Amino acid sequence: MSFNNIKQKLKEFxxxxxxxxxxxxxxxLKEIEMNIGKQLSSDYKDFLKEYGGCYLESKKTSDEIEYDVCYKLIEKDPWMGKGDDTQLLEGFYGLANDxxxxxxxxxxxxxxxPRNIIPIASSAGGNEICMDIDNGKILFWDHELSHPDKDFS
Incomplete structure (x- = not known):
């Protein structure tokens, strides 16, 4: 998905x-790329420049009700309750030093x-939303099921 498509989608929040x-x-950005030894995609760099470090809320938010931004997993997380098929998106990492x-x-x-996997956003419960910077795929990492030698394989 291009940065322009992402920008359009973010107008919903x-x-x-x-x-x-x-x-x-x-x-x-140059420092991050130097530290990881890989180039970030231009779309992700554009996203970081404009939205890095942001938190999203549904536009349905009112003073009484807060709507979280959630996403569906392709594979169900074993920690999710019966009938629950979404995870909470907490916020994206950014360029600020905080x-x-x-x-x-x-x-x-x-x-x-692995060196090609970077966390790009935090999810509920200490989990991470990651990106494979070699192919641009977005991945979910469940810290409860973490096995460093098997994760992302």
Whole structure:
């Protein structure tokens, strides 16, 4: 999916983007690519520049009701309740140097993920939404079922 398609899809949500104008986004991206030893796709770099570090909410949100943004898994997570087929998207990692930093997330999971897999967003319960930067596939990582030698194989 191209960045323009993603941008169109994101118009369906309320976006809480935390940006720091002091950050040189291009330099930050170069540093991340140098640290991981691989190039990020241009679409993902564009996403990070505009939406990195953001949290999404459904536009159906009112003062009384908060609607979480959820997604369906292709394979059911064994920890999900009967009849529950979605996971909560907590937020995307970004370029700021804070707890939502993409580089910090990559560093945190560097001993658990292969070098071509990076975390791109947090999901409920300590799980991660990841991207295979070799082919652009989006993956779900369940920390409860983590086996470093078998994950993502």
């Amino acid at each position: 309320l976006i809480d983007a935390k940006t720091d104008p002091r950050i040189n986004k291009n330099e930050q 707890h939502d930093s993409l580089q910090k997330a990559i560093d945190t999971y560097s001993d658990r993920f």
